[in-house]
Amino acid sequence: MSEKIDHDSYSDAYLRTLLNSVKSVAVVGASPNWNRPSYFVMKYLQDKGYRILPVNPRATGEEILGEKVYASLAEIPGDFDMVDIFRNSEVAGTVTDEAVELAGSKNIKAIWMQLTVRNDDAAARAEAAGLQVVMDRCPKIEFGRLNSELSWGGFNSKVISAKRRKVRIG
Amino acid sequence: MSQDKSQKFGFETRMIHAGAQPEPVTGARQTPIHQNTSYVFHDAEHAASLFNLQTFGFIYSRLTNPTVAVLEERIASLEDGRGSTCCASGHAAQLLAFFALMEPGDSFIASNRLYGGSITQFGKTFKKFDWRVKFVDVDDPQNVRDALTPDCKAIFVESLANPGGVISDLEALSNIAKDAGIPLIVDNTMATPYLCRPFEWGADLVVHSTTKFLSGNGTSLGGCVVDSGNFDWAQNDKFPGLAAPEPAYHGLNFYETFGDMAFTTHAHAIGLRDLGSTMAPMNAFQTILGCETLALRMERHCENAKKVAEFLEGHPAVAWVSCAALPSSPYHALAQKYMPKGAGSVFTFGVKGGYDAGIKVVESCEIFSHLANIGDARSLILHPASTTHRQLSEEQQNAAGAGPDVIRLSIGLETLDDLIADLDQAISNA
Numbered sequence: 001m002s003e004k005i006d007h008d009s010y011s012d013a014y015l016r017t018l019l020n021s022v023k024s025v026a027v028v029g030a031s032p033n034w035n036r037p038s039y040f041v042m043k044y045l046q047d048k049g050y051r052i053l054p055v056n057p058r059a060t061g062e063e064i065l066g067e068k069v070y071a072s073l074a075e076i077p078g079d080f081d082m083v084d085i086f087r088n089s090e091v092a093g094t095v096t097d098e099a100v101e102l103a104g105s106k107n108i109k110a111i112w113m114q115l116t117v118r119n120d121d122a123a124a125r126a127e128a129a130g131l132q133v134v135m136d137r138c139p140k141i142e143f144g145r146l147n148s149e150l151s152w153g154g155f156n157s158k159v160i161s162a163k164r165r166k167v168r169i170g
Numbered sequence: 171m172s173q174d175k176s177q178k179f180g181f182e183t184r185m186i187h188a189g190a191q192p193e194p195v196t197g198a199r200q201t202p203i204h205q206n207t208s209y210v211f212h213d214a215e216h217a218a219s220l221f222n223l224q225t226f227g228f229i230y231s232r233l234t235n236p237t238v239a240v241l242e243e244r245i246a247s248l249e250d251g252r253g254s255t256c257c258a259s260g261h262a263a264q265l266l267a268f269f270a271l272m273e274p275g276d277s278f279i280a281s282n283r284l285y286g287g288s289i290t291q292f293g294k295t296f297k298k299f300d301w302r303v304k305f306v307d308v309d310d311p312q313n314v315r316d317a318l319t320p321d322c323k324a325i326f327v328e329s330l331a332n333p334g335g336v337i338s339d340l341e342a343l344s345n346i347a348k349d350a351g352i353p354l355i356v357d358n359t360m361a362t363p364y365l366c367r368p369f370e371w372g373a374d375l376v377v378h379s380t381t382k383f384l385s386g387n388g389t390s391l392g393g394c395v396v397d398s399g400n401f402d403w404a405q406n407d408k409f410p411g412l413a414a415p416e417p418a419y420h421g422l423n424f425y426e427t428f429g430d431m432a433f434t435t436h437a438h439a440i441g442l443r444d445l446g447s448t449m450a451p452m453n454a455f456q457t458i459l460g461c462e463t464l465a466l467r468m469e470r471h472c473e474n475a476k477k478v479a480e481f482l483e484g485h486p487a488v489a490w491v492s493c494a495a496l497p498s499s500p501y502h503a504l505a506q507k508y509m510p511k512g513a514g515s516v517f518t519f520g521v522k523g524g525y526d527a528g529i530k531v532v533e534s535c536e537i538f539s540h541l542a543n544i545g546d547a548r549s550l551i552l553h554p555a556s557t558t559h560r561q562l563s564e565e566q567q568n569a570a571g572a573g574p575d576v577i578r579l580s581i582g583l584e585t586l587d588d589l590i591a592d593l594d595q596a597i598s599n600a
Contacts, residue, residue: 037427043224115429149226151189154242154434155253160179164192
């Protein structure tokens with residue numbers, strides 16, 4: 001990325017391009033419990049056509065939403081595009097460093113830290129390694145916001161457009 | 171969540187566009203009226219995801235409806251809030267706002283100058299839920315601090331009070347609320363988001379009767395609760411409905427799961443689901459149309475009202491005028507701080523001759539309609555003590571600015587000279 005990303009204020013274009021370019025998402029801190037936030041996000045992203053790859057060392061041997069749970073990013077076989085982190089800001093730094101290390105072999109393009117999770121030093125290291133970073137946001141909320149679904153719940157999407165958008169099934 | 175700098179559209183752009191894109195299937199540009207109760211699921215799995223709140227979508231119009239959702243996003247955008255929940259009336263909005271915050275035995279503090287209907291709802295009907303209200307004179311913020319108790323869950327005021335030109339010091343009140351770890355709720359009905367910006371002064375929730383200036387033509391009942399998204403519901407243990415496992419929703423913790431969307435999600439998924447005070451789609455549509463011209467109408471409402479107030483203040487048969495737009499008002503400085511574009515169009519006055527003369531003025535008007543509403547394109551006149559504030563004691567009436575000689579005006583959009591002439595002849599008759 002030549003343009004410096006302002007992590008206090010992401011443009012819609014940045015988020016939209018990122019979400020449209022990603023197809024598979026490793027979810028670190030994935031919970032098998034249906035009423036936990038990570039489960040909500042995985043279920044939604046899976047419904048929208050993303051492959052989700054749950055990572056949780058305490059849930060290995062289990063399946064979440066039909067996907068095998070891995071103990072670490074390194075154990076995931078094959079490539080994945082993005083790492084979505086459901087851990088606190090400090091641990092998110094360690095996870096980011098793992099992802100940066102694996103980026104070449106796994107073709108990882110982006111790091112996403114969930115709402116309230118932010119680690120600017122780790123973000124700078126990831127960006128220096130050529131990865132895109134989003135912090136303190138939720139991919140479910142951003143996907144829903146940019147595709148008019150968040151509006152259905154009465155939320156302020158801040159999106160204004162007189163264009164006729166494509167109909168998505170979901 | 172931080173705002174996108176690229177998304178800072180102006181107020182007028184948002185009052186016309188926010189929440190409403192062309193309908194994707196047909197291309198219809200104006201928002202369709204989804205006069206419809208229920209929505210077909212793709213399959214059983216989709217249905218389960220919707221009921222679990224795991225995906226966005228429509229189930230049943232008691233909870234959400236596509237036309238109502240457009241209005242919700244529009245009002246949320248105009249207030250610069252995170253989200254909003256529309257409902258059947260302004261009173262329904264107040265019930266919905268407190269429903270998420272209060273447990274039986276809890277209390278809240280409210281201004282003693284509220285609209286009379288709110289005083290009755292809070293003081294009498296809320297008692298049946300074992301919710302206790304403490305009415306205080308909020309003009310001195312110390313009164314609010316003194317009234318705080320550990321079971322107090324909110325402070326409630328009107329930005330501009332109905333009927334009498336009283337303006338709340340929102341910044342001072344929000345500081346008290348913040349210190350106490352409770353939300354400041356502001357009824358912004360009389361000012362509208364065009365004149366007053368409660369969230370910019372630290373308010374946490376805003377409620378509206380959309381029946382008034384937002385719809386603007388006296389066609390449609392409606393209410394709305396707007397959440398700023400800024401309140402930390404987990405900062406203390408006062409709000410278990412939002413920040414602890416919610417027994418009414420499979421033990422879901424709304425704040426943990428939905429973050430700054432927790433209040434609005436709760437207000438739909440539990441509030442509207444179980445209180446059932448849904449806004450009708452047709453009313454939402456009429457209110458959407460009203461929002462499209464809000465700024466223009468409010469400018470004229472304010473301009474007409476200020477000139478009518480000036481006329482009355484100079485009239486020899488008028489005893490007093492209470493309008494924050496007038497320099498003579500004790501609230502004029504607060505009006506300039508909180509409502510620099512205008513102090514609304516609802517205010518009160520009294521004629522020499524008291525109660526009887528007041529009734530005579532009301533009955534002698536030809537253009538002013540004698541009815542119990544405000545915020546209409548038509549000019550309205552009312553004698554609160556015998557109507558809207560009738561259920562209050564005389565002491566409460568006086569505190570609320572609705573004493574025996576008070577006449578309330580809601581100045582509309584007619585030709586100014588005609589309004590002044592009508593009041594002049596009515597006062598002469600009295």
